[in-house]
Amino acid sequence: MNTGNSRKRSAAATPSPQQQQKHHAVMEEEDLDEDVFLEETLLQYEEDSQVLRELEESNAIKERLQKWKRPSLSQAYIAQTQSISFQQLEIDYIIAESHKELLPNSSGQAAILRIFGVTKEGNSVCCHVHGFEPYFYISCPPGMGPDDISRFHQILEGRMREANRNSHAPKFVRRIEVVQKRSIMYYQQQASQSFLKIVVALPTMVTSCRGILDRGIQIDGLGMKSFLTYESNVLFALRFMIDCNIVGGNWIEVPAGKYKKAARNLSYCQLEFDCLYSDLISHSPEGEFSKMAPFRILSFDIECAGRKGHFPEPTQDPVIQVANLVTLQGQDQPLIRNVMTLKSCSPIVGVDIMSFDTEKEVLRAWRDLIREVDPDIIIGYNICNFDLPYLIRRAEVLGMAEFPVLGRIRNSRVRVKDATFSSRQHGTRESKEITIEGRVQFDLFQAVQRDYKLSSYSLNSVSAHFLNEQKEDVHHSIISDLQNGNAETRRRLAVYCLKDAYLPQRLLDKLMFIYNYVEMARVTGVPISFLLSRGQSIKVLSQLLRKAKQKNLVIPNAKQAGSEQGTFEGATVLEARAGFYEKPIATLDFASLYPSIMMAYNLCYCTLVTPEEVRKLNLPPECVNKTPSGETFVKSTLQKGILPEILEELLTARKRAKADLKEATDPRVKAVLDGRQLALKISANSVYGFTGATVGQLPCLEISSSVTSYGRQMIEHTKKLVEDKFTVLGGYEHNAEVIYGDTDSVMVQFGVPTVEEAMKLGREAADYISGTFIKPIKLEFEKIYYPYLLISKKRYAGLLWTNPDKHDKMDAKGIETVRRDNCLLVKNLVTECLYKILVDRDVPGAVQYVKNTISDLLLNRMDLSLLVITKGLTKTGDDYEVKTAHVELAERMRKRDAATAPSIGDRVPYVIIKAAKGAKAYEKSEDPIYVLENNIPIDPQYYLENQISKPLLRIFEPILKNASRELLHGDHTRSIAVPTPSNSGIMRFAKKQLTCIGCKTPLSGSDQTICKHCKGREAELYCRSVANVAELENLFGKLWTQCQECQGSLHQDVLCTSRDCPIFYRRKKAQKDMAEAKTQLDRWNF
Amino acid sequence: MEKNLLHRKQSLYQSLDANFGIQKEVYRGQQYSQIYFARLHLMRTLLYSLIPNWKPHLPVCTVLGLEEGKDCIIVGTLYKHMRLKPSILDEYSKERSVSPLVQRHNFTHLDDNLVLEDESGRVKLSGCLLPSTYVTGNIIALHGKETSAGEFLVEDVLEAGLPQQIERPIQLGEDKYVVFISGLSVGRSSSNPLQFQLLVDHITGHLGDEKEQNIAAQIVQVVIAGNSVEVPHGLLNGQNLGSKDQSRLFEPIKELDILLTQIAASIPLDIMPGSSDPANFSLPQQPLHRCLFPGSSAYNTFRSCTNPHCFELDNIRFLGTSGQNIDDLGKYSEANNNIDFMERTLRWRHLAPTAPNTLGQNLLPCYTWKFL
The missing domain is CATH 3.30.420.10 (Ribonuclease H-like superfamily/Ribonuclease H)
Structure with a gap:
């Protein structure tokens, strides 16, 4: 912008700041625009200001960029003889003058939807959709005639004008229509009632209009009246998608002749056109239209x-x-x-x-x-x-x-x-x-x-x-x-x-x-962008609205009522009988438990009967279900719920997707189908959550508490049936025992010794119990745990078998393998112990391993990288209320050297070091590199007590008696080694003297290596020194060549300082240890 | 009973190990890149001098200077991407695989591919170059051109080749022998002290009839090329040992010393460290310490040498290693037999091309030792 700009500036004679900004706005536009559009844009935006132009400067770069342009438009598109099909990715709207050709009858500002997408040829599309109007419903007060409605319209219009004084809209409420609909809430016997559909000019007016109606409005003859609004909280773009049957990321077609090429391009898209919303064809994502455009x-x-x-x-x-x-x-x-x-x-x-x-x-x-x-x-x-x-x-x-x-x-x-x-x-x-x-x-x-x-x-x-x-x-x-x-x-x-x-x-x-x-x-x-920026509830709401539209139902905007409804009892967890089970444990799972409960008992907003209604309607008992939590829902014979219907569709679709997935061969098709079945599963499971979200869009705790109460009942029921049927009295070899039950699964020990027999009994039990439930609730037998270590509720580990020949994997839940604030040592130790216990079936081996590890820790032989704890630094020290180890350390490091100290946003790794007696925990943190360089002793007790003891005891308590005494206080904890820090105060007064490598006796001469008593052990001591060097050299080589490999270059030094990398500290330590070991080895060269 | 007195033949010995010795060097944080850098420079100078005789008409480029479709020659260090190459990061992999890892003897795989690197950058190679032959660290010249995919299509390869041969001294009549021994593994449960004693007796001429003794008398030098002892590994974990374990550790070395003393008493003896000996790990391995051999080191015929070891006998030059370099080539590349690998090291003019990538190499400045 150098030459061109200065030239123009002088011509423009110092414009005011505001103007200047406008200049910029146009300037950027020019450097890529074609001339055709230039004039019109200028007329529109820059009528009275000087045209500024960048000339040669950006041309060179533009040319280089040219080759990456999208493929050019085919002739059929240019001639507008072809219908335009594209996969849409984004839908939003703007407020602009309504289109005069497409909508000759309307004037003024209107909301115009913009759909952005890509054709299968890879051309970008911007489609302006006209004629779709924002609206919502209110229930029609009884006895309102056409005259009343027009009066109501006038009053509402007046109130709207009052509320939006700044707006120059010619009309706020476009029209009010009477429609026959029904509220989704509660079971109703009459098929429909009158609702008023209020159509407003602009989407923002929905909110303001809702506010007026919520607060109440004075109507002649009816008095002050407030209205409950329906579907007034639906975002405009979503409203449009629902009404036009458009789902996020699907293909849309606009037939030839139905679209008009925009007179003036507002976007940079290759295809830009206007059309009416009624002319859009939305393709459901099947067959050809399930593919992805080359975006x-x-x-x-x-x-x-x-x-x-x-x-x-x-x-x-x-x-x-x-x-x-x-x-x-x-x-x-x-x-x-x-x-x-x-x-x-x-x-x-x-x-x-x-x-x-x-x-x-x-x-x-x-x-x-x-x-x-x-x-x-x-x-x-x-x-x-x-x-x-x-x-x-x-x-x-x-x-x-x-x-x-x-x-x-x-x-x-x-x-x-x-x-x-x-x-x-x-x-x-x-x-x-x-x-x-x-x-x-x-x-x-x-x-x-x-x-x-x-x-x-x-x-x-x-x-x-x-x-x-x-x-x-x-x-x-x-x-x-x-x-x-x-x-x-x-x-x-x-x-x-x-x-x-x-x-x-x-x-x-x-x-x-x-x-x-x-x-x-x-x-x-929902649009794709919602998936990242919004929570679960919008997804369920979108499905609910779509279904409701089909069923002629409307959804109240009942946000306010939600917060007061309180909480309800959650899922049941059967008490865990902790222990180490060395017989196969069969797991019986309910397949999609909550969705199937909702389907089986027809739980929905529209099947719920309020207590008063129960009395009033006097429904026959065979037509209703009373849930264990005391609510009443009608059965599907009277009224089919729409939530069950949504769920049914989701689950059927999932079944179909899974079946298709099996047959599919093209990896891309497979990816689509797998993504779909996953999405369907997640969606089905989130419906329950939607009804229970007290701050959500349409909470209904009657539904969610009924679901959980049924769930609890089912788990209990299963436990009872299993323990009643599978007994010695019932002709089985052993008495079955339910040892644990979670939200949707029950763990049974049938007492049989082999996986195969347990599988047989598991299948039998699943079939038998499924028979006692209402469809589609189904108990499935999926897997065997053998052996199985049950620690407490939600914490267990076991080897998982799905076929009797070979176990599939080791499965651990709720055990410290992924906790963020633990050091790597905990994870390694726990994983290794579980492995030894479950796979190798070697409990003594696991105990020995723990002992060796603890001994290594106490003897200061632990790889430091295993001890590093990492926390993110989000605020500075002053902002934290409580002093924490990592923040304090960051402060200390800043004092030491501001250049390398961690700053906000960095992750701070630290280790806990031995400090003065009574030092606070947060004072004992130290930078691992500093620790390595200065031989600072770590605090093994901290790691023993605060990091590894709890997870270890959890694992070993079901297995060992006196686990704590055995593991944490045995012989192996007696010998400790603490290095002397090289930078502590006392060391400044110390005199360095060489000691005998064999027995640490101080040596008088500086050229000696060992004392006279150790002379006979010379060879042995040398062997050890040299073995140490050899091992370190080997490690050093492996570590540094790995880093070279990561870095992708042999001829350049490794720079990486990734503290997240497990070998970073090891590499540093190997470097230092090797230097030290070599120095020691050199002492032998006498 | 008077017999013909046999005199052991003599020869002139000159050690050339100085190149492999490391004297009082302190490690100061050097990295491997310096080794590769120095190696590339030395070898490139050499290769550049060969190119005029190979393909004089072609321009020589750097990796960066490549132009699509243009024939040229590039020189650089090979890097081999290996799928099966063990990595220290595997220790940290999330899931411990259920089946225990099988220790492999060869890590090559069909998917391995080669990359050529110089200081300016890397380029992926395709074409006639066989990944299974080469290893990371080879320095070669390639003729080819860059394809549209950004790869370098190799048409021809130039290795450094054999160096100028030393003129062989003409000797007539007299046969002399050098005995090479390796893998004695004293201390291993399977090693038989009797066999070793038999060998010693044979070398020293205490065995057999006159004919055999005659042969023994022609031996002028014994070289023990590594792996002489095997120390029980569990004993060297840094912990203090009880007196019983101390002797277990020391016993094999003592036994070896006794036998070596017998040899050294009658014939010059060179001992090289190997991978299982009490020596450092990285190449060049430094001589075994004299304190390990209180008996034999008293003789001036006993020489503790480096690995690799180089010496001249009557002006004939010997150079060899205890075999780590060849074993490592066997892990990361393929050949019909070890002789092929040894031949390749000669053609590449590099004794241990896989060092430091997969074979330990000392970082201290002694780059030159590897170039023949």
Whole structure:
């Protein structure tokens, strides 16, 4: 923007700040627009200001970007002779003048829906849908005639005008119609009653109109009256989707002749047109239409040059590199690999490198790339909370008003606002909500956090977990050094940056996020963007609304009532008879228990009968079910519930998807089907939660408490039947015993010694008991645990068998293998013990292993990396109310060396060290590297008591008598070794003297190695010294070559400082130990 | 009874181990990259000097300078991606597999592929280069061109090849023998002290008739090439040992010393450390300490040597290792027999090409030792 800009500035004669901003808005538009649109845009937005133009400067870069354009439009599209079919990914709406040609009869502002999508040829589509109006219902007061309605209309219009004084809308309430509908709430005998459908001009008016009606409205003849509104909380875009039968991510077709090419393109899409909502054809995702369009996925990552000791801040620290990877959906290899760097960068094979002299150019090039490549989905790791806000804020700081036009709409800037997302399931999370029009953002960090429970969510550990790969981690203090080096060091950084952009794409593929999320959107009918930004309830609501529409039902907006309804009793857990079972344990599972209960007993909003109604209606007992929690529901003979119907459809669809999956051969089709059956399962299970969510959209605790009460009853019933039938008296060899029961499963010990017999009895029991339940409740026999270690409720481990020949795997629940705040030692110890106990059947071996480990710990022979505890630093010390170990340590490290100290957002690893008596726990934390370098003794007692003792005792108590005495206080705990720290105060006064390697006697001469008494053991002692060196050399070699391998280069030093990597500390320690051991070995060279 | 007195033949011995010795060097955080870097520079200079005789018409490029479709020569270090290569990270894998891991003897796999790296970057190789022959660490020159997929299509390969041969001294008439022994494994449960004693007696000429003794008299040098003792591994875990265990640890070494003393008393003896000996792990292994051999080290015929070991006898040069380099090649590449592997090390002009990637190598600056 250099030359062109300055020239224009002088001509524009110092415009006012406000104007200036407008200039920018147009400026950015020009650099990619074709001339055709220019004039009109200018007339529209910039009538009186000078035209500013960037000329030659961005042309070069544009040319390079050109080759990545989308495939050009086919002739049929240009001639408009072909119907347009596309897979939609995003639907939103804007307020604009209504379309004069399509809607000749209406005028003024209207909501216009925009559907963004991709055709199967890969052309981008922006479809403006006209004529769909926002509306909601209220129940019609009895005795209201047509005249009353028009009067009511006038009053409402008046009140609306009062409430929206600033609005210039010619009309607020467009019309009021009488419709025959029925409320979904409670069983009603009459088929329908009158409702008023209130159609308003703009979507925002729904809320304001609802407010007026909620509060009450004075109507002549009827007095002050407040109304309960129906379906007034449905988002406009969702309303549109429901009414047009559009589900998230499906294919939409607009027939030729029904669409009009826009006179003036508002977007950057290749196909932009207007049409009426009634002309849309929505295809259900079957057959040809279950496929995915080749949409473009951009994965990117930025690097910033932070200052020493600070986390990068957009106000000060420049963006130095942006790596971009564009992949076409369904392809294995990326289409584009690109890095944009500030300052020169040596080439990388197979990667397109663009280097720039100024940061502004980097940012502008990135914006141009977005516009040319036109991605449909933008992914990355933590892009929503870091990369995107950083780029936008940085552009603001640099005064690049033209930067944040990243969406598909011309002139429209990306909007950033703070958002909190809270749900029962995921807790409350703060995040930034960034709206990039027409492009879906998919932050892998959020998605993984949502769908998987992991001990750490750093990109490194997530990719280690799913891709089995360690990622090189370059500390941000080194990034600046690399940037300030030469083209080679920047290339190094670029390689690293590219990898960070590549990993999210690999995760996306590996975890099949695209398939699973698109299928989830199709099953539940919500737009894809809702799946990440909203909770479970919107998905159920969407299905409920769709079903209700079919059934001519309306859903009340009963949010307020929810909070007072209180809580209800949860699921039952049969008491666990803790112990170590060495006979096969059969597990009987209820298949989708809660959904099947709702189906079996016809539990729904519309089948619930209130207590008064029960008395009033006097329903015959054979037509109703009274639930164990005391509620009454009618049976399906009188009224079929719509929740059961939804569930039935979901489960049937799942069965079908599973059957299709078996037959499918194409891996892509398989992926779609697998995603679908998973989505169907999740959806079916979330219906119950929806009715129980007290702050949800439509809570109905009568339903949820009935479901759980039935569930409890069933578990108890199963237990009773099993223990009654399978007895010696009943002709079986042993008495069966139920040892534990969870929400939907029961564990039975039939007493038989082999897996095969237990399986036979398990099947028999499942069939027998299933016969006593109402369909579709079904008890299934799935697996055998043998042996089985039951610790307490929700905590158990066992070997899982599904066929009698070979066990499938070791299964552990609720046992410390994944807890985040434990050190690795706990996990290793627990896993190893379980393995020894369950697989090897070697309890003494497990005990010995524990003893050896504890002894190693006390003798200071433990690998330090196993002892590291890691916590994220989210706030500074002053903000925490209680002092915590990791925050205190961060403070201390800052005092030591501000450059390498962890800053906010970093994870702080620490170990607990021996400190003065009475020191607080938080004072005993120390940096593992510092500990290694200075020989600081760790506190084995802390690890023994606070980390490993509890999990160990839990495992061993059912097996061993006196487990605590045996394991934690035996002989093996008597001998300890504590190293002398090399930096403590006392050491300054100490005089160093060599000691005999054999017996530690101080030696007088400095050239001696051993004392005269040990002379005879010379060879033995030497063997030990040299064996130590040999072992360390071996370890060192393995560790460092692994790091070289990760780094992907043989000729460059390893820089990685990833503290999440399990071998980081080991590598450091091996390095130091080897140096020490060699020094000791050198003493022998006399 | 007077017999013909047999005189053991003599020869002139000169040790060339100086290259492999490490003297008082302190480790200061060096990394392996320096080894590769130095190796690449030395070998590249060599390869560059060969290229004019190989394909003089082709330009020589760096990995970065590759242009699509253009024939050229690149020189760099090979890196072999191996699916089965054991990694220390496996220790941390989430799920312990139910079936115990089978210890493999060979880690090659059909999916292995090669990458060529120089200081400027890496490029994936395709074409006529057989991944099973090469290992990570080979430095070679390749003729080929970059394909549209960003790979380098190899058409021809140039290895460093055999060096200029040392002129062989012409000797007439006199036969002399050098005895190489390895894998004595004194202390292993299966080792039989009688057999060893028999060997010693044979070498020292205490066995057989005159004819046999005649042969024994022609032996001028004995070289023990590694794995002489086997110390019970469990005893060396850093814990203090009881006196019984101390003797168990020391016993095999003492036994070895007794036998070596017998040899050293009559003939020059070189002993090299091997993988099971009480020596350091990384190559070059340093000589076994004299304190281990209080008896034999009293003789000046006894020499404790490095591994690899290099010496000249009557101007004939010997160079050898205790075999770790060849064993490791056997794990990470394929050949018909060990002789092939040994031949390859000569052609590559690198004694231990897999070091330091899969074979331990000392980081201390002694790069030059590996180049023949």
